[in-house]
Amino acid sequence: MLWWPDTASGGPAEITIRPRPGADPHRIRRGISSSLLRSVPLARTTAEVRRLQRSARECREGFTESRRAVDGLVRYLREALEADPRPGRRGRPDAFFAAAAAVYAWYVELQHRNPVEQLAGACSSSWTASANWVRTARDKGFLTAVSDEHPHGELTAGALDLLAAVEPLDP
Numbered sequence: 001m002l003w004w005p006d007t008a009s010g011g012p013a014e015i016t017i018r019p020r021p022g023a024d025p026h027r028i029r030r031g032i033s034s035s036l037l038r039s040v041p042l043a044r045t046t047a048e049v050r051r052l053q054r055s056a057r058e059c060r061e062g063f064t065e066s067r068r069a070v071d072g073l074v075r076y077l078r079e080a081l082e083a084d085p086r087p088g089r090r091g092r093p094d095a096f097f098a099a100a101a102a103v104y105a106w107y108v109e110l111q112h113r114n115p116v117e118q119l120a121g122a123c124s125s126s127w128t129a130s131a132n133w134v135r136t137a138r139d140k141g142f143l144t145a146v147s148d149e150h151p152h153g154e155l156t157a158g159a160l161d162l163l164a165a166v167e168p169l170d171p
Contacts, residue, residue: 002040004049011046070106073099073163074122081123094140095166098159100130101137105155115152 002012017036019028080096103122107115120130137143142159144150 002045002049004046006053011042012049015040066106070103073103077103077123081125094142095162097133097137097140098142098162100133101142101159102155102163104130104134104137104152105143108152 001016001018003014003016004012017032076099077096080092084092100119104115104119107118112118116131116134117127119125119134120127123130134143137159138145138153142156142162143153144156146153
């Protein structure tokens with residue numbers, strides 16, 4: 001077993017070599033040979049560990065950027081709800097439903113058990129209202145239809161285009 005600390009710049013900090021189960025006790029007693037140590041692919045394994053560490057760091061950075069964008073969308077939704085809590089016949093603009101669809105899709109991507117409930121909690125709204133936003137977003141073409149492959153649907157390019165055209169949402 002090889003172990004690298006998170007801040008490793010070289011090879012492993014620790015190597016543990018154990019005999020395989022059922023190994024000959026006489027051979028175990030002789031200890032580790034130099035040919036066994038030379039057979040450990042340290043350079044290739046170290047390169048793979050560094051690649052995985054870079055990938056994990058990029059993934060965390062990507063998640064942070066996504067989180068900022070979703071926080072901006074949630075702020076937009078909350079401000080729209082505060083400015084006009086009951087729009088009546090006039091209804092809400094398409095950008096509102098595109099934003100609700102994007103936040104919903106993000107919660108789906110994170111595999112939350114109830115993404116509508118997450119959307120409601122984020123916007124301090126009722127579950128029923130959030131479910132209606134998601135249904136309306138789907139009716140307007142901002143979410144794809146439900147399928148076996150995507151049981152909650154997916155955000156459409158039309159929703160992304162609309163959100164990009166509205167205004168940049170900074171944290």
